[in-house]
Amino acid sequence: MRKQKRWVIIPVTTAVLLALAGCGGQDTNTAAEHTPSATAGDQIGSGNNSIDSTASQSNAGGATSNTDTSNGDTATTSNTETSGTKSGSAETSQHEATISDVVKEIRSQVKMKNVVMPTSFNLEKGKHLGAYIGTNTAADFQVNFYATDKALPVNDSSLSSSSGLTPLASYEVKTYKDPDSTGIFPETDLNNIPQEMTVDLGHGIKGMVEGAAGSQYLTWMEGRWTLQIRSVSEDNMNNPGIAKKMVEYLESHTLPAPKDKGFVSVNYPSGGKSVNVVISWQNGQQIHQLKTSLVPNEALGIVASVK
Numbered sequence: 535m536r537k538q539k540r541w542v543i544i545p546v547t548t549a550v551l552l553a554l555a556g557c558g559g560q561d562t563n564t565a566a567e568h569t570p571s572a573t574a575g576d577q578i579g580s581g582n583n584s585i586d587s588t589a590s591q592s593n594a595g596g597a598t599s600n601t602d603t604s605n606g607d608t609a610t611t612s613n614t615e616t617s618g619t620k621s622g623s624a625e626t627s628q629h630e631a632t633i634s635d636v637v638k639e640i641r642s643q644v645k646m647k648n649v650v651m652p653t654s655f656n657l658e659k660g661k662h663l664g665a666y667i668g669t670n671t672a673a674d675f676q677v678n679f680y681a682t683d684k685a686l687p688v689n690d691s692s693l694s695s696s697s698g699l700t701p702l703a704s705y706e707v708k709t710y711k712d713p714d715s716t717g718i719f720p721e722t723d724l725n726n727i728p729q730e731m732t733v734d735l736g737h738g739i740k741g742m743v744e745g746a747a748g749s750q751y752l753t754w755m756e757g758r759w760t761l762q763i764r765s766v767s768e769d770n771m772n773n774p775g776i777a778k779k780m781v782e783y784l785e786s787h788t789l790p791a792p793k794d795k796g797f798v799s800v801n802y803p804s805g806g807k808s809v810n811v812v813i814s815w816q817n818g819q820q821i822h823q824l825k826t827s828l829v830p831n832e833a834l835g836i837v838a839s840v841k
Contacts, residue, residue, distance in 0.1 A: 632662055632663060632685060633653070633654065633655060633657075633663045634653070636663045636664070636665050636688060637651065637652075637653050639665075639687070639688045640665055640667065640677060640688055643667060643670065643688065643689075644667070644670060644675055645670050645671055645672050645675075646670075646671070646672055646673070646674070646675045646707060647672070649675055649707060650707075650790075650822070650840050650841055651677070651705060651840060651841075652679070652703070652705055652824070652836045652837070652839050652840050653839045653840070653841055654835070654836070654839035655679065655681075655702065655703075655836060655839075656832060656835065657681055658681065660683070661681040661682065661683065662681070662682045662683070662684060662685045662686070663679060663680070663681070663682070664679070664680035664681070664682040664686045664690065664693050665677055665678065665679050665680070665688045665689075665693070666678050666680070666688070666689055666690070666693040666694060666695075667688065667689055668695065669706065673708075673709040674706070674707065674708045674709060675706060675707045675708075676704070676705070676706035676707075676708075677704070677705055677706070678693070678695075678701040678703075678704050679701060679702045679703045679704070679705070680693055680699055680701055680702055681702050700827075701826075702826065702828070703824055703825065703826040703828065703833070703836055704824070704825045704826070705822075705823070705824050705825075706822070706823050707820055707821070707822050707823075708820065708821055708823075709819050709820050710819055710820075710821060711819070713794075713816050713818075713819055713820075713821055716821065718797060718814050718816075718821060718823075719760070719795050719796075719797050719814070719816065720760065720762075720797065722753060722755060722760045724740070724741075724742055724753065724754065724755050727740060727742045731743055731744060733752065733774050733777075735754055735774070735777050735778050735781045736778055736781050736782065737781055737782075737785055739754055739756065739781055740754065741753060741754035741774070741777055742754070743773070743774070745767055748766060748767050748768070749764055749765065749766060749767060750764070750765055750766075750767050750771070750773060751763070751764050751773075752773040752774060752777050754777065754781075756781075756784060757791075758791070758792050758794070758795050758796055759789060759792070759795075759796040759797070759798060759815075760795070760796070760797050760798070761777070761780065761797075761798040761800075762797070762798070762799055762800065763776055763777055763800045763802075763830075764799070764800070764801045764802065765801075765802040765806060766802070766803070766804045766805075766806070769802070769804065769805065769806040771802055771806050776800070776830065779830075779831060780798075780800075780830055780831060780834065783831045783834055783835075784834065787834065787835065787838040788838060789813075789815075789834065789837055789838055790815055790822070790837065790838075790840050792815035792816055792817060793816070793817045793818060794815075794816040794817065794818070795815070795816055796813075796814065796815035796816070797812075797813075797814050797815070798811070798812075798813050798830075798834070799811065799812045799813075799814075800830050808827060809827060809828075809829060809830065810825070810826075810827060811824075811825070811826050811827070811828065811829075811830055811833040812824070812825050813833060813834070813837045822840070824836060824837050
């Protein structure tokens with residue numbers, strides 16, 4: 535935060551004498567630009583290479599957007615603190631309180647017992663969290679989250695599916711008689727990866743690269759979680775670079791601990807200009823799932839806040 539300048543009032547006579555003596559210098563800091571530093575890339579992980587910890591951490595202080603391109607680890611960061619003036623603590627507290635109020639209102643309407651949901655979102659300055667509950671039964675629950683220009687009550691008609699608005703993220707919890715029949719979780723064996731298919735992702739984690747039907751895949755495991763990046767081969771996306779950012783992010787934040795299994799699917803359509811992220815985890819007969827077009831680390835951050 536920029537320190538406030540303190541103006542010292544000097545009696546006129548003293549000021550004149552100082553001017554005559556050549557001591558009344560101009561404040562050279564008046565025109566100085568304050569440029570706060572921004573950290574590119576989201577930081578989320580567990581510190582011990584395990585994502586199964588039940589503790590979750592997420593920062594709702596600013597909106598960060600990382601765009602991984604085919605040329606490597608290019609990162610574009612947009613943060614509420616990079617516009618030249620940092621947000622004050624009062625504004626940040628009000629921002630967080632608004633999200634907390636929305637989450638509290640959703641909980642009061644949900645029919646499912648002991649439901650958990652995202653509690654933190656990175657919103658641009660001036661944006662508010664909106665929510666519309668699409669499914670609400672004792673067995674199934676689904677809600678769309680939006681970034682809105684003004685505060686709206688949960689289930690405001692302007693946020694219905696017919697509005698045509700694109701959700702910031704969609705979150706659901708569904709109960710299945712046979713969760714294995716969904717085909718959501720792939721069978722993954724990374725115990726003996728051929729040397730030519732192995733890539734070092736840092737922190738002792740090895741990934742497997744492979745290509746099939748015009749696509750390139752990079753898959754790795756952390757605890758009970760399987761993580762996979764898919765892109766179109768001709769786009770030459772830097773999948774290892776993207777994966778390394780995700781691994782690093784998961785070193786300081788933790789995803790929910792699935793009692794059975796979890797899967798993070800990052801899919802870059804042709805061109806690599808957009809991304810679809812689906813994060814799923816199974817607890818008994820329930821499958822939790824987050825869908826979003828936000829960059830991978832921001833999607834991981836939302837899931838890390840689930841409680």
